[in-house]
Amino acid sequence: EDQVTQSxxxxxxxxxxxxxxxxxxxxxxxxxxxxxxxxxxxxxxxxFTLYSAGEEKEKERLKATLTKKESFLxxxxxxxxxxxxxxxxxxxxxxxxxxxxxxxxxxxxxx
Amino acid sequence: xxxxxxxxxxxxxxxxxxxxxxxxxxxxxxxxxxxxxxxxxxxxxxxxxxxxxxxxxxxxxxGYSVSRSKTEDFLLTLESATSSQTSVYFxxxxxxxxxxxxxxxxxxxxxx
Numbered sequence: 001e002d003q004v005t006q007s008x009x010x011x012x013x014x015x016x017x018x019x020x021x022x023x024x025x026x027x028x029x030x031x032x033x034x035x036x037x038x039x040x041x042x043x044x045x046x047x048f049t050l051y052s053a054g055e056e057k058e059k060e061r062l063k064a065t066l067t068k069k070e071s072f073l074x075x076x077x078x079x080x081x082x083x084x085x086x087x088x089x090x091x092x093x094x095x096x097x098x099x100x101x102x103x104x105x106x107x108x109x110x111x
Numbered sequence: 112x113x114x115x116x117x118x119x120x121x122x123x124x125x126x127x128x129x130x131x132x133x134x135x136x137x138x139x140x141x142x143x144x145x146x147x148x149x150x151x152x153x154x155x156x157x158x159x160x161x162x163x164x165x166x167x168x169x170x171x172x173x174g175y176s177v178s179r180s181k182t183e184d185f186l187l188t189l190e191s192a193t194s195s196q197t198s199v200y201f202x203x204x205x206x207x208x209x210x211x212x213x214x215x216x217x218x219x220x221x222x223x
Contacts, residue, residue, distance in 0.1 A: 004153065041216075043203075043215050044154070044201070044214045046211045049209070049211050051209065096161055097142050097144070097207055097208070097209075097210075098144075098156050098159065099154070101153030101154040101155075102153050103153045104153065
């Protein structure tokens with residue numbers, strides 16, 4: 001069964017304190033792994049797509065990496081505006097774009 | 112923001128009544144999706160469409176139907192709403208393949 005597990009469920013950081021979020025997955029033939037950010041009352045906002053092990057993508061203070069079993073979202077020197085829920089999703093081979101989502105990591109960054 | 116509009120944004124209704132949610136896109140994307148989001152669960156796929164009049168079921172399709180008569184509109188219908196269908200519903204669009212999906216801002220539906 002295709003599955004995505006995110007950890008931790010919640011993470012509290014001080015401003016400037018770097019950390020990582022984990023997304024472990026089991027999927028039959030990975031076509032893509034997607035990271036999203038979701039603010040309260042809003043829809044998920046697309047951040048990154050990773051397609052193969054070893055791939056990395058960066059955007060401002062965020063860096064996403066991918067191995068054959070998991071992905072990490074590294075947050076360097078976070079700011080309060082980085083506070084949000086971060087969602088990970090995978091697309092299995094043969095699917096018509098259907099995504100399987102994890103439950104998310106709620107990140108709080110305190111000034 | 113991707114041109115996705117969901118309506119209504121909020122709705123309160125009673126058990127047993129029919130409810131229709133609308134998703135409208137201005138991006139001319141081929142694929143459209145309906146998800147629900149509940150506490151303790153990840154986003155779960157209800158139905159999706161891969162073209163006009165072409166739809167298929169997702170993981171949690173029981174009690175829901177969809178229609179797509181135009182590229183830009185994808186409707187989700189609860190024929191007889193139940194309290195277990197109280198949720199936040201998100202529409203998403205994509206160009207297909209392994210391209211990312213882009214989401215609307217959701218409809219908060221409460222069924223009393």
